[in-house]
Amino acid sequence: MSFPKDFLWGGATAANQYEGGYNLGKRGLSTLDAITAGSFKQPRMVTCKTKDGKILSVNKEDSLPEGAVGYIDPDLYYPSHTATDFYHHYKEDISLFAQMGFKCFRLSVSWSRICPKGMYDINEEGLKFYDDVFDELLKYGIEPVVTINHFDTPMYLADHLDGWSDRKVIDYYLFFCQTIFERYKNKVKYWMTFNEINILRSWTQIGIHDNSPCRRYQALHHILVASAKAVQLGHQICSDFKIGMMCCYIPAYPMTCKPEDVYEAIKENRKREFFMDVQCKGYYPSYQIKEFERMGFSIVMDDEDENILKEGTVDYIGFSYYMSTVATIDPNAQKAEGNQITAYKNPYLETSEWGWAIDPMGLRISLCKLYERYHLPLFVVENGLGAIDVLEKDYSIHDVYRMDYLKKHIQAMKDAIEIDGVDLMGYTPWGCIDVVSAGTGEMKKRYGFIYVDMDDQGHGTLKRFKKDSFYWYKNVIETNGEVL
Numbered sequence: 001m002s003f004p005k006d007f008l009w010g011g012a013t014a015a016n017q018y019e020g021g022y023n024l025g026k027r028g029l030s031t032l033d034a035i036t037a038g039s040f041k042q043p044r045m046v047t048c049k050t051k052d053g054k055i056l057s058v059n060k061e062d063s064l065p066e067g068a069v070g071y072i073d074p075d076l077y078y079p080s081h082t083a084t085d086f087y088h089h090y091k092e093d094i095s096l097f098a099q100m101g102f103k104c105f106r107l108s109v110s111w112s113r114i115c116p117k118g119m120y121d122i123n124e125e126g127l128k129f130y131d132d133v134f135d136e137l138l139k140y141g142i143e144p145v146v147t148i149n150h151f152d153t154p155m156y157l158a159d160h161l162d163g164w165s166d167r168k169v170i171d172y173y174l175f176f177c178q179t180i181f182e183r184y185k186n187k188v189k190y191w192m193t194f195n196e197i198n199i200l201r202s203w204t205q206i207g208i209h210d211n212s213p214c215r216r217y218q219a220l221h222h223i224l225v226a227s228a229k230a231v232q233l234g235h236q237i238c239s240d241f242k243i244g245m246m247c248c249y250i251p252a253y254p255m256t257c258k259p260e261d262v263y264e265a266i267k268e269n270r271k272r273e274f275f276m277d278v279q280c281k282g283y284y285p286s287y288q289i290k291e292f293e294r295m296g297f298s299i300v301m302d303d304e305d306e307n308i309l310k311e312g313t314v315d316y317i318g319f320s321y322y323m324s325t326v327a328t329i330d331p332n333a334q335k336a337e338g339n340q341i342t343a344y345k346n347p348y349l350e351t352s353e354w355g356w357a358i359d360p361m362g363l364r365i366s367l368c369k370l371y372e373r374y375h376l377p378l379f380v381v382e383n384g385l386g387a388i389d390v391l392e393k394d395y396s397i398h399d400v401y402r403m404d405y406l407k408k409h410i411q412a413m414k415d416a417i418e419i420d421g422v423d424l425m426g427y428t429p430w431g432c433i434d435v436v437s438a439g440t441g442e443m444k445k446r447y448g449f450i451y452v453d454m455d456d457q458g459h460g461t462l463k464r465f466k467k468d469s470f471y472w473y474k475n476v477i478e479t480n481g482e483v484l
């Protein structure tokens with residue numbers, strides 16, 4: 001047997017893509033409530049109002065004019081507002097997860113549902129909602145795995161403080177953490193402080209108006225400090241808590257064995273490892289300090305920060321794994337086509353319809369690398385294939401491609417455990433039920449074992465249907481990964 005007996009099989013989601021109910025239960029707005037849907041070619045846009053009252057649409061990756069505030073245009077469609085409506089379907093959905101035999105379920109809590117302004121304000125109705133959700137999970141013996149912050153910033157903080165560029169947000173985040181740690185300490189044991197910390201940027205995710213590297217890294221410093229403080233606080237509140245970090249891990253291979261390409265890959269990988277180094281080792285690595293020097297800026301730090309980072313290292317590494325990438329110094333290398341992140345095309349790999357390179361071996365390589373570098377338990381908290389599914393007349397969905405993708409990735413994890421001796425805690429494939437895509441805002445980029453009837457414009461009955469992969473994954477869990 002290769003997977004440990006208590007291996008956490010499950011699935012993963014996030015509030016802004018799944019929950020909906022954006023204006024229900026006294027919830028405050030989040031920055032993500034102001035981004036529209038896009039597509040493979042067309043970026044998602046933020047709608048905002050400038051200081052002189054003009055309404056603008058800005059690419060969600062770009063900077064916003066100084067002082068602009070989030071604005072919701074009643075004539076536009078914003079996918080987060082209903083998403084796939086976990087808010088009203090949680091009982092039904094959790095019973096479906098239980099049918100698949102989930103041991104755990106990863107979700108994020110919406111900060112502005114619990115603290116509508118993100119400050120020292122508490123919304124009891126919001127807290128109660130997650131109480132009900134956790135109780136429902138525990139009823140079936142499903143362990144909640146909670147991402148404290150998954151890409152969302154309360155809009156109030158973005159509008160009034162310029163989000164995470166303001167150091168005060170550390171205290172607001174800590175207050176939020178304290179509130180949920182105390183409230184849910186008997187229901188939740190597994191936490192992650194920030195989703196995909198290494199790709200956080202821009203107003204929609206961290207509430208900053210100016211995305212220049214200097215401003216971004218300053219905000220990220222505050223986030224790193226907040227994460228370290230949250231780890232310490234969580235352990236004080238409950239010594240049983242397991243608090244992890246979460247990184248978007250896309251390993252970069254050198255395109256050739258030319259030493260310059262190898263070095264290029266080292267540089268590319270540092271973009272992820274920097275965040276892991278700080279959160280797992282407790283200090284800024286020297287290569288990053290040198291990089292900041294060359295960029296001509298230094299992070300503004302408080303005296304206590306060094307110590308906070310040192311004392312607040314994480315218990316485990318959660319990471320998402322979808323694809324790998326390649327690095328080269330050759331400017332003529334073939335560029336990858338995709339909706340984000342990957343730069344060059346790996347000639348040995350096929351890609352998803354959204355251009356993401358499919359690479360199960362890359363998962364094994366990542367598991368080995370990370371385990372050898374950090375010696376911490378690993379948790380694959382996202383993985384999966386975004387694909388277009390067809391709902392047949394008899395409501396079946398034959399998603400062979402998805403089973404094929406997952407099968408190969410599970411085999412890779414198995415090999416990493418069995419042959420390489422990696423310590424792996426669990427596996428929660430992304431969007432175990434269909435959710436809105438983070439990158440494109442589409443519904444048609446689906447990951448789930450459960451189909452949700454909803455289209456890119458937000459039309460549909462929201463009815464749930466089991467895909468073929470539902471029955472397949474149920475069997476994987478039942479046999480603890482022995483039958484793929």
Ligand code: P53
Pocket residue numbers: 014017195196248320322340341382386430436437438439440445
């Ligand atoms: P979507 C880019 C690259 C890898 C992972 O992504 C990413 C992103 C951001 O789009 O995000 C994670 O929905 C993220 C989830 C997201 C999922 O991957 O663009 O943690 O919120 O939905 C899949 O296909």
